[in-house]
Amino acid sequence: MLPRSFSHPLFTQHCLDAYVVVEPVWGDQRERTDFFGNRVLFYAIRQPHEAMTITVNSQVRLDPAPGVQDQLQRDALLATAAQSSWEAVCDQIRHDHTLATLDARQYVMPSPHVPLLPELAAYADPSFSANRHVIDAVYALMVRIYREFAFVPGATTVATPINEVLAERRGVCQDFAHLMIGCLRAKGLAARYVSGYIETLPPPGQEKLQGSDASHAWCSLYIPDFGWLDFDPTNHLIPLDQHITLAWGRDFADVTPLKGVFFGDGRHELKVSVDMTRLD
Secondary structure, three states: OEOOOEEOOOEEEEEEEEEEEEEOOOOEEEEEEOOOOOEEEEEEOOOOOOOOEEEEEEEEEEEEOOOOOOHHHHHHHHHHHOOOEHHHHHHHHHHOOOHHHHHHHHHOOOEOOEOOOHHHHHHHHHHOOOOOEHHHHHHHHHHHHHHHOEEOOOOOOOOOOHHHHHHHOEEOHHHHHHHHHHHHHHOOOOEEEEEEEEOOOOOOOOOOOOOEEEEEEEEEEEEOOOEEEEEEOOOOEOOOOOEEEEEEEOOHHHOOOOOOOOOOOOOOOOOOOEOOOOOO
């Protein structure tokens, strides 16, 4: 998948350039746009090989949305969006017939990695008191996930059920995104999975290591008459200029950064590194 271009209530992202280099050289390729509007590149390697290297180079521009140039303007915009209660937002999603809201309804329903479970609704309940402003409620849920779940690489896999993550209280960004999405959907809100990259900052006085940035996942909430607002439960923040969006969908299965099929015997191992560099 290649980075997409889009407008967001707080910022705009435009993919200026993106190209892929594969070794061994691929035999054929084509690019398409999937159901969710994501850019997908397909290729095939037909000769035998023991290793495959895929290098993706992208140049992406992030700009503040018009009229949202600083923190005060962002806070004012969010305050306007937060005036509706979460119950009112759920009601509007059910009854509004605008194209944007009709499209958002698919993100209220369960998906392969995010079933609708009563235990998810129960976990969300303390954050969703009656008539609480929607952004306040969702932000409180994000804070609880950040504080109550441990980030433990290798503790889970793609196949780990969301109820197991909830019970064990540990996982990685993908798990926390699925967990938060499941909680929001269980309350009747529309939430989608966002796949991308995050820029990591080294400790003061230390140089940044190559490959230290990471592929990442977070979630996005739909608010009628406002749009989609991102939340990163792994890092307890609303994404701005440190996050690069690759794609979005119902859950991880829709937006796997790389997937495919190989024919042959033996085992395979995947190694990934990410570098993000700010350009003048």
